[in-house]
Amino acid sequence: MPSAKRLCSLRSVTSWRRSLCAIAFAFVATTASATAxxxxxxxxxxxxxxxxxDARTRIVVEFDRKPEFSIHYVANPVRVIVDLxxxxxxxxxxxxxxxxLFDAIRYGGMGGGTSRVVLSAKGPVEVSHAEVKPQEDGKSFRLILDAEKIDKARFDELLVDQQWTGTMRAVKTDRPVAxxxxxxxxxxxxxxxxxxxxxxxIGTVTKTEEKHVTLAFAEELVATLKREAGVEAFLTRDRDEFLSLPQRVQIAxxxxxxxxxxxxxxxxxxxDIRGATVYTISDKASDHLAASLAERENxxxxxAGVPLQSEPAEVADILIDLTRRETQAFxxxxxxxxxxSFEGQIGLINNPHRHAGFRVLQAPDVPSILLELGFLSNxxxxxxxxxxVWRKKVSGLLAAAVRRYRETAVANGG
Incomplete structure (x- = not known):
């Protein structure tokens, strides 16, 4: 039997039928394109x-399409990782x-076309049942996870059997190194x-998330720095994606x-506490506030559910030794x-230069600071x-500080 396409092309087919065929094929092509x-x-x-x-807990998440998923476990503390x-x-x-069974639940993008749900548990747990079911209307799907409390011995078995190290599939960035x-x-x-x-x-008034605040400022700062003669500046992340702390160091x-x-x-x-703070790395925190902030940032x-052992060996080695003394001085x-540069121009916290053990500042050969722009709690x-307007002003002050630092570093042979 001739194909539908061939039937539509036969000379015996009248012109109006050819028109109908053309419309039909256009519809099929459009539908296929929309599906893709x-x-x-x-x-x-x-x-x-x-x-x-505290014995059993069910979580249901509804999706517009059928999701592929995988489940893994991480210890110390116990977390259930659902990759999507x-x-x-x-x-x-x-x-x-x-x-x-869970005392914290987080979800979001991981970069590289993946997302993740992280279920932090109060103790050893196992997902005893996991499945995706279509809704009755057939237009959406439910991911159903049933978790139950188990003993430590059983949880240790799960860790061994899963053959998963939290490797870079879930945490890699799809951006090439420029x-x-x-x-x-x-x-x-x-x-x-x-x-x-x-x-x-999270902002107290607007509920704005810190990740959006930092990216908006970082984009402004990079644009300002690029206007400085002889300076190139780049973002470690240019979108709403997760980067592990070691990855940030690696990219730099x-x-x-x-x-x-x-x-x-x-x-x-x-x-009531407000104002900017500049932090550098140290094996001993300058004060309780610095120690507390470093602990949270680390x-x-x-x-994100990234176990320490998933870090690249190159970076893991870096984490063993504190930043070299010369780099720390810079x-x-x-x-x-x-x-x-900030004094008298923008608000500063008391004792605005503080130090603590921030893991993101541990590059052994790159002078590094962590700038706390202010507090979303104020x-x-x-x-x-x-x-x-404020972001533009602060970016200009930072660029001026970098210019003076660079002049001093060059004069001292740095």
């Missing part, structure tokens, strides 16, 4: 719910409020803190950075120059952090 485009788009998680107690294709999470925050255009340029890595599954702090070193500036905007319980990888010099700071 939809398949390339991220999944949409549009609803979720959780129920259970790239997913847009349109969930109400209260829909996955932790309860039952080559610095001018080999003689002074190169600056600007690191927008947090991203993807790791949202960072691979691109030959002369400076590394990590941008943050944290929250504090004391809502949890970024844990929040970092302190940069921090002091930044504070000097309504006045939050307002400034969201103000493009």
């Amino acid at each position: 485009v939809r398949a390339a788009e991220p999944l949409l998680a549009f609803a979720a719910r959780i129920a259970g107690d 294709p790239e997913t847009s999470f349109g969930l109400k925050p209260e829909s996955l409020e932790p309860r039952g 080559v610095v255009k001018d080999p003689g340029a002074f190169v600056i890595a600007v690191d927008a803190g947090h991203g993807g599954i790791d949202t960072g702090a 070193r691979q691109k030959g950075a002369n400076l590394f500036i990590s941008v943050h905007a944290d929250t504090l319980k004391q809502k 949890l970024s990888d844990e929040i 970092s302190v010099n940069l921090a002091r120059t930044v504070v000097s 309504k006045d700071d939050e307002k400034q952090l969201l103000d493009p």
